[in-house]
């Protein structure tokens with residue numbers, strides 16, 4: 001059972017203040033306050049590096065009810081700046097092999113609030129947009145907290161990708177399949193797992209790696225990973241992606257990687273009002289007509305009105321029409337804005353990994369090298 005019950009507050013930059021109980025690490029936190037509609041998978045959300053710089057509100061009212069597990073981690077540690085929920089639900093004592101969420105939050109150094117009216121908070125974030133905010137368990141005048149929220153740096157002003165990217169390259173998988181370099185902009189573990197499960201030998205490289213350093217690894221294909229923050233400020237990865245595209249290497253961009261590809265090829269991105277975060281977003285694959293229920297975590301999107309003529313929209317959100325997938329007309333370059341690895345969420349978009357790895361296999365199986373031409377583009381389309 002939880003023993004301490006300390007009041008704590010969330011203040012938003014628009015002047016709203018919500019009261020709850022302090023959970024997790026006893027410390028103040030700040031960040032962009034966003035909500036996710038996932039029902040399960042709270043630990044995957046909290047360890048997803050794309051949430052770096054953000055305080056995450058769960059709309060699901062009960063969080064913690066199946067504990068925490070090492071297998072649910074999307075990176076080596078919790079990445080969010082803070083967490084807000086309606087009820088921190090105690091794990092039943094009899095639950096085998098699991099640890100309590102609150103203890104895990106303390107160990108991971110994540111401050112949070114429970115007991116918050118998350119329906120009212122979510123409605124506010126939906127109507128006014130994602131906002132900067134602070135969490136504090138220190139009794140202070142509301143005005144001070146609101147002013148602190150207004151001083152929180154924006155996502156574009158923080159070196160978030162550098163903070164979460166691997167320091168050094170590492171290898172995963174010894175399979176006989178294609179060699180894939182994953183550019184770690186804040187990669188979720190399950191992206192690598194999906195590649196390894198399909199026989200790939202994966203090398204994960206830091207975001208600072210240049211196109212030349214990546215090509216020196218002789219990859220059959222490159223994955224540009226998900227990651228935190230504003231894609232438009234990432235000059236280094238954008239330049240790397242541009243050079244890789246022109247070299248004809250097959251590339252699959254996921255979420256931040258999708259945005260980087262669009263920017264590298266002459267497109268632009270914009271910030272969504274409150275973003276897409278959840279495990280229940282309908283997306284239509286425009287080339288097959290099928291609709292998938294998908295996992296999302298993005299606050300930015302590719303601007304369809306500014307799309308260069310070489311990029312074709314392949315997937316679209318059925319909630320708000322945003323671009324959710326792209327491919328290049330002639331280069332073997334594909335991307336999706338959402339998360340085919342899911343975790344948490346429905347697994348039905350894993351077909352995108354099949355298509356990518358299948359395209360790499362076919363290209364390598366022909367004349368032994370990758371052509372980079374229409375055949376593989378068609379295979380993934």
Ligand SMILES: NC(=O)CC[C@H](N)C(=O)O
Nearest residue numbers: 226227229255256299300
């Ligand atoms: N999951 C991601 O890769 C997120 C991409 C980007 N940081 C966004 O918020 O849109």
